[in-house]
Each structure stands twice: as C-alpha cells, then as structure tokens.
Amino acid sequence: MAQTLPGAIAWWARMRGAQPAVVLGGDILTYAAWKDWSDRVAAMLLAEGLQPGDRVAICATNSLAYVALILGVIRAGGIVSPVNFRCTPREIAELCESTEPAIAFAGPDQAAHMAAAGLSPHPMAVIDALRAGDPAQVAHDPQPDAPVVIIATSGSTAKPKGVVYTNRSMTAYAAIWAVESVSSSPGARVITLAPLNTSAGFVQLLHYATQGCTLYMEPQFDPLRALRLIEAERISCFGAVPAFFEFIAALPEFQAADLSSLRLATAGGSRVSRQLLETYAAKGVTIRQIYGQTEIGGNVTMMPEHLALESPEKCGWGTVFSDIRVVRPDGSDCDPHEPGEIIMRSPGMMQGYWRNPEETAKVIRNGWLHSGDIGTLDEQGLLTFVDRMKDIIISGGLNISAAEVERVASEFPGITEALVIAAPDARFGETPFLVYHGPAEVDVADLIRHCDISLSNYKVPRYVVWSPEPLPRLATGKLSKPAVRERYAGAHERLPRVR
Incomplete structure (x- = not known):
C-alpha cells in the first residue's frame, strides 16, 4: 500500500x-x-x-x-x-x-x-x-x-x-x-x-x-x-x-x-x-x-x-x-x-x-x-489572476457552468436563444443573470419553476431579462457573450431579483 x-x-x-x-x-x-x-x-x-x-x-x-x-x-x-x-x-x-x-x-x-x-x-x-x-x-x-x-x-x-x-x-x-x-x-x-x-x-x-x-x-x-x-x-x-x-x-x-x-x-x-x-x-x-x-x-x-x-x-x-x-x-x-x-x-x-x-x-x-x-x-x-477564458460563474465558492444553465433555459417554451452571464452579488460574489430572446416575454415565475426542476438551487438565475432583438453574434455566427456583458453591465442594479 x-x-x-x-x-x-x-x-x-x-x-x-x-x-x-x-x-x-x-x-x-x-x-x-x-x-x-x-x-x-x-x-x-x-x-x-x-x-x-x-x-x-x-x-x-x-x-x-x-x-x-x-x-x-x-x-x-x-x-x-x-x-x-x-x-x-x-x-x-x-x-x-x-x-x-x-x-x-x-x-x-x-x-x-x-x-x-x-x-x-x-x-x-x-x-x-x-x-x-x-x-x-x-x-x-x-x-x-x-x-x-x-x-x-x-x-x-x-x-x-x-x-x-x-x-x-x-x-x-x-x-x-x-x-x-x-x-x-x-x-x-x-x-x-x-x-x-x-x-x-x-x-x-x-x-x-x-x-x-x-x-x-x-x-x-x-x-x-x-x-x-x-x-x-x-x-x-x-x-x-x-x-x-x-x-x-x-x-x-x-x-x-x-x-x-x-x-x-x-x-x-x-x-x-x-x-x-x-x-x-x-x-x-x-x-x-x-x-x-x-x-x-x-x-x-x-x-x-x-x-x-x-x-x-x-x-x-x-x-x-x-x-x-x-x-x-x-x-x-x-x-x-x-x-x-x-x-x-x-x-x-x-x-x-x-x-x-x-x-x-x-x-x-x-x-x-x-x-x-x-x-x-x-x-x-x-x-496575478486576470480573468477566466472558460465561461464559469463562481457563486459562494461553487462553480456554475453557464452553458448548463443556458441549455435548461433554452428548453422553456418561448425562448429562442439564451445567454447567462455573471452578475455581482454581495453575498455570494457572483450569481447567474439570464438574458433571453423570443417572440415575446415569457412568464418569469414559470421559467424559474422550470429551472428548479432541472438545476440545483444555486444554479437557478437570480436575474432574468428579455431582449426583444436577437442576441448579438460574433463574426463566426456564435452568440457574443462579451457584447451581452457590455450591454447589460450594471443592469442587475435596476432589475428585481427573481429568486
């Protein structure tokens, strides 16, 4: 041994x-x-x-x-x-x-x-x-x-x-x-x-x-x-x-x-x-x-x-x-x-x-x-740590895959595309912020209940916002998370927490 x-x-x-x-x-x-x-x-x-x-x-x-x-x-x-x-x-x-x-x-x-x-x-x-x-x-x-x-x-x-x-x-x-x-x-x-x-x-x-x-x-x-x-x-x-x-x-x-x-x-x-x-x-x-x-x-x-x-x-x-x-x-x-x-x-x-x-x-x-x-x-x-190339949200020391949350949110009826970014949080450091696009706003309470079924509590978005326009994309056609971060920087300060 x-x-x-x-x-x-x-x-x-x-x-x-x-x-x-x-x-x-x-x-x-x-x-x-x-x-x-x-x-x-x-x-x-x-x-x-x-x-x-x-x-x-x-x-x-x-x-x-x-x-x-x-x-x-x-x-x-x-x-x-x-x-x-x-x-x-x-x-x-x-x-x-x-x-x-x-x-x-x-x-x-x-x-x-x-x-x-x-x-x-x-x-x-x-x-x-x-x-x-x-x-x-x-x-x-x-x-x-x-x-x-x-x-x-x-x-x-x-x-x-x-x-x-x-x-x-x-x-x-x-x-x-x-x-x-x-x-x-x-x-x-x-x-x-x-x-x-x-x-x-x-x-x-x-x-x-x-x-x-x-x-x-x-x-x-x-x-x-x-x-x-x-x-x-x-x-x-x-x-x-x-x-x-x-x-x-x-x-x-x-x-x-x-x-x-x-x-x-x-x-x-x-x-x-x-x-x-x-x-x-x-x-x-x-x-x-x-x-x-x-x-x-x-x-x-x-x-x-x-x-x-x-x-x-x-x-x-x-x-x-x-x-x-x-x-x-x-x-x-x-x-x-x-x-x-x-x-x-x-x-x-x-x-x-x-x-x-x-x-x-x-x-x-x-x-x-x-x-x-x-x-x-x-x-x-x-x-000196500068930033993460990987798309991880660290909430209270726990890692959250943004891709996993996006996958579950995209399964909800009425959501065409979704991106999850990190919002600052006084208690946990970071928390998930969901930005979605669809033909109309969805019922956020129903969306959160949908997420609760498939995601652990700490992964469920605390902020949700609807974009009436398609989400921005890179030249490669992929959704542009940097553009979404820039567009919604500070938005959590004026949005109500949904959780």
Whole structure:
C-alpha cells in the first residue's frame, strides 16, 4: 500500500490512534476508529461483489458515515463518485450515465432523487451500523496509481466533466503542502466548510488527514459559529472564499475575538481586497491568496506570507514540486506583466477526465495543464489572476457552468436563444443573470419553476431579462457573450431579483 490514502490513514492510526481525525457536530472520529470503520465498510463492499475500479455513487450531506464510506470504497479498490446532494434527478441521471456506478448510497433526504434517476441506493444507515464491530480483514491491496475518485466539475461545456484523482496524486498533493507550510503539521486543527461532494471538501478531507491533522467539519457556514470554533478549539488553519472572511469580520464579536491560534489563513475563488487583508492583519492574521483548480488537484500557488499584505492582488508562485507559466497562444512564455494563459504542472494533477480522452488531450499537453484562465507573472514570478477564458460563474465558492444553465433555459417554451452571464452579488460574489430572446416575454415565475426542476438551487438565475432583438453574434455566427456583458453591465442594479 505504498503511497496510498488508506496507507496514510493506517499510519496515523498507529502513530496517533487516539487523536481526533474528524469532528462533526461534537461527534469525534479518531484515526484508529476511522481505520477500523473503513475496513468494515470495505469488507462489506467486497462481500457485495465490488470489483477494483467499480464506481460507488454517494449522494448525501456531510457526516462521519460519509467520511468512513469514502475511505472504505478506496480501501476496497473502488472509485468514489460523489453526487451533489443538491442535484435534481435529471442531473444525477446525467452524471451516472457516464460513471455507471455499481453501488450507490444516499442520505434520507436524497434517496428519492437517486431513485427517480434510476438508481437503487443503499441508505447511509447501512454505513452507520458498521461504526462498531469486530476488526475486518480486507484482502485487496490498493495500488498507488489506481483512481480513487471522480469529481464532477463544471466547465465550458453544458455537461460536467469528471476529474479523476489517484492515490498517488492525492498523497502527492498532501506532500507538496506539507513541505510548503508547517502550519498544517500533524496535530494541526483545521476548519473545513465544503461539502464532501465538491473537490474542495473531498480534497481537504484527505489532504489534511494524510498530514495527520484534525478536521472540524461544519455542515454549513455560520459566521459566528466559525469564529467561536476558531477561539474555543484553537484552530490552526482556515481556508475559505473571501466572502466568508468578510462575514466573520462584520460580526460585532470580531473585535474582541482571539485569533492568535490561526497560523494559516487562505482565500481563493475571488480577489482578496486590501481592506480585508488589513482587517485581519490588525488581528495578527495574514490572509494568503491562492490559485488553482480542480484539475490541478486543488491550489497550485499560495501567496508568501511576507508579501501578501503589500500585493493583495497576487496569488503567489508555484510550490517546491509545482510549476506555473503564463504563455502566448503559440506556447512561448509571456514577458513580465504580459497577459496570457496560465499553465501548470504538479504531481497532484488529475489523471484526466473520466472516459473523455478528447477533453483530456485539450487541457493536458506536453505534461502541462492548460487552465483556460488568463493571468500575468511579475518579475519575481508572482501570479496575478486576470480573468477566466472558460465561461464559469463562481457563486459562494461553487462553480456554475453557464452553458448548463443556458441549455435548461433554452428548453422553456418561448425562448429562442439564451445567454447567462455573471452578475455581482454581495453575498455570494457572483450569481447567474439570464438574458433571453423570443417572440415575446415569457412568464418569469414559470421559467424559474422550470429551472428548479432541472438545476440545483444555486444554479437557478437570480436575474432574468428579455431582449426583444436577437442576441448579438460574433463574426463566426456564435452568440457574443462579451457584447451581452457590455450591454447589460450594471443592469442587475435596476432589475428585481427573481429568486
């Protein structure tokens, strides 16, 4: 089991067996208990006929049972296929059409949607029942290069692609950041807020667990609870979108709060303002901006602590094992401050997109991952993120494919063509703004109900506007999103929210 996730957890079960690995709602799962529980889960899956490489779909909210199931699937040689618990039956069916899970599990609130998508999920109570019991012997020997998870990621296409990580890539990612930051050394205490079905939630769990940390897993973000948790549990590491740091800083309790335990604070997903940096710096905390994406395994840069305050717009440079470049369309390196495409390579990089060699070949070329993002490097090699070439809306840290929303909206009677752009949002950073053309205005309430059937709540447009004229097009005949962005810039300020 060299360089595998189960091997890493087994190591900490021996070295720090009594240390909490995951704490959720006051319930504590130690490293020793996690290993034993996951072994029993693995034995159960193998008894059900799970074969190496079989996919196991999981649709549930965060729980300790979910944590045990993830490791149990990997220990048995299966591939975890997390399903967003917000997904509609249609979204679940589209995802599983590609992953073809051999076994499925669902939480009590997600079982009906899984069944409507054509699956026959086991209840998560089956995993809960295995928390206690005799030690299990698991014959399967996990392999370092075996795939362990397929993370659905929204891209420029209407349907999500599945990013594949292996044991080796995930343990390598953890090793990169163990070298880069002593703040997450064994025993460090980490808050993780993201759902386990997302790359952020899944990677954080196994990244910090591979490093021997204790994860405080919160079911949802509550600013006051997060602040109290940092103080009471002496949290060492906290990473979130900038908006979450803003919400905490806005609390009346923030001024008197003791944040002295925080040794690593990172923010990604949108730019960190100088005001936010200064607010936390006054409390002795340096927020360090990061850059990355699911395909690279997580983040590939972290702003050096001693430079973060003076250059809040910058995201740092590559790591001891990772490289970043900014290149022109011909592949040559851009000059300092010249914008170009960000490309990167890292041992934590994805193996590829699940059953999608064509898309994999588009983004991984000559060992470099082409991000589809525009950035610049300065004379020191520090990265500044400029814009996304891919058409992604990031709302509250969650990626939304504009193409997916457009596809669903275009199915509504009376809509001839539709484009979705990002509108600024005080709470979530960005939110979907739908512009459509048709012979007449449609009933917006009916349109939103139509979107609710096929899209997760956070993907449903918050603003809708009708264009009596056909939407602008490029010379190639494609709809021109830049022209629509320019035409409707600031329109959200005078339009009512429909959601």
